[in-house]
């Protein structure tokens with residue numbers, strides 16, 4: 366079905382109007398462009414970076430890799446693509462995932478409709494003609510009927526407020542803005558601030574080459590061994606022969622990842638059986654560790670059993686009991702996203718690695734030759750800032766988005782975001798977000814969630830056009846009801862009890878709102894399908 370003709374009368378000679386403008390050329394933007402073209406819609410992508418890949422374009426730090434298995438962290442929409450692409454390892458390293466994104470762009474000949482180095486600064490809806498006009502930092506302007514924000518959930522780096530960045534004579538690197546040229550850390554003194562996933566992945570790799578490494582830890586994190594390994598040809602062949610079944614099973618899982626899930630309680634089995642299961646899971650590695658039993662994320666008592674097990678592992682691996690104690694997190698396991706590592710805890714046995722607990726004694730300032738903590742100066746040639754992101758809303762709030770009546774989205778979200786299904790916002794017609802707040806997004810296999818959103822959004826645009834409408838917009842009441850539901854779902858289990866970036870707790874002054882939808886991918890998918898079956902219930906057409 367070609368919809369292009371429906372839009373032709375919007376073309377003017379002064380300023381070309383495209384059907385769809387897509388912000389971002391990560392996995393969402395790439396698939397959106399492909400899908401728009403399949404529907405006969407003209408589309409243009411504006412991307413801030415100089416290449417495709419989004420997260421995998423920016424996060425090039427040593428040790429960066431996905432924490433979801435490669436065979437599942439990949440597109441399903443084109444069987445030729447999933448059959449022909451070969452992942453080398455259980456957890457693909459960043460360069461391989463970036464190559465995959467580049468391969469997708471080439472395979473579907475997407476590059477001709479992507480403009481790079483176009484960081485979008487504003488997006489404004491014109492109610493008279495029902496178009497969105499986007500401006501980017503270069504001063505260029507683009508007008509479109511529909512605007513889709515494919516800006517990612519973890520794409521606005523968080524720079525901690527520490528005095529003295531400018532005073533430092535060495536080099537400061539943020540893990541999420543890692544340089545494209547190689548960084549030679551061999552023989553250097555390196556300070557790392559932050560022990561989330563980016564810190565935990567990079568610290569072991571940097572420690573292998575640095576002369577000295579100082580890790581500044583504010584909160585210890587739980588990390589499970591990845592048990593990464595090369596993929597065997599037989600297992601790849603087996604998965605590929607049954608890919609459709611694997612994907613279908615993944616969609617029945619709350620997080621959209623197929624794996625070994627156990628719904629039983631930790632208290633239904635003996636202490637010995639429980640420990641044996643935890644040991645098996647530790648040896649298997651990966652994120653389904655917290656799915657060893659069904660009540661680990663529901664009951665504090667159950668969770669405590671896993672906490673005790675991981676603390677035991679940390680004490681077993683880390684030789685110095687004082688350092689081991691500092692590395693043992695005090696909160697529940699799984700409140701923050703559990704990290705997946707290779708050799709993280711063992712790194713603290715190295716002579717060239719030092720751990721500084723900045724909860725005990727905070728960083729005072731960055732000074733010309735290092736990091737000052739009270740009276741102690743930790744000398745460094747490089748400072749690696751691994752302090753994460755203004756998650757979920759950061760990239761959207763960085764753009765001045767204006768809907769009906771010049772309403773600013775940033776202002777509307779001052780007390781926290783609101784969205785209908787994480788897809789659309791009342792007052793912002795023809796604007797969509799991919800994996801926005803209020804959808805499972807970061808609590809799921811992002812690739813599967815992206816595919817679902819891209820298909821839903823493009824189908825919705827096609828429907829709107831086919832019905833002869835010029836606008837589609839979430840209603841306030843649907844948005845309110847959904848957001849209330851998202852907040853209720855956020856209270857399920859233990860996750861909300863920990864300060865995390867899911868709640869905005871990592872950013873000073875950010876409102877505490879549980880942003881992703883914790884109700885699970887199957888329930889969410891069902892809701893999205895029901896909305897469509899009900900003639901796009903909760904949306905108004907104009």
Ligand code: NA7
Nearest residue numbers: 525526559560561562563564583584702751752753754871
């Ligand atoms: P995270 O998980 O947000 O981790 C950031 C780390 O930086 C964490 O240890 C923070 O400590 C620390 N941090 C944040 N601000 C400061 C300041 N001001 N001073 C010292 N330390 C600070 O980000 P990542 O990039 O590691 O990972 C993000 C996601 O990417 C991850 O969950 C995976 O899904 C992939 P805190 O815990 O806030 O005390």
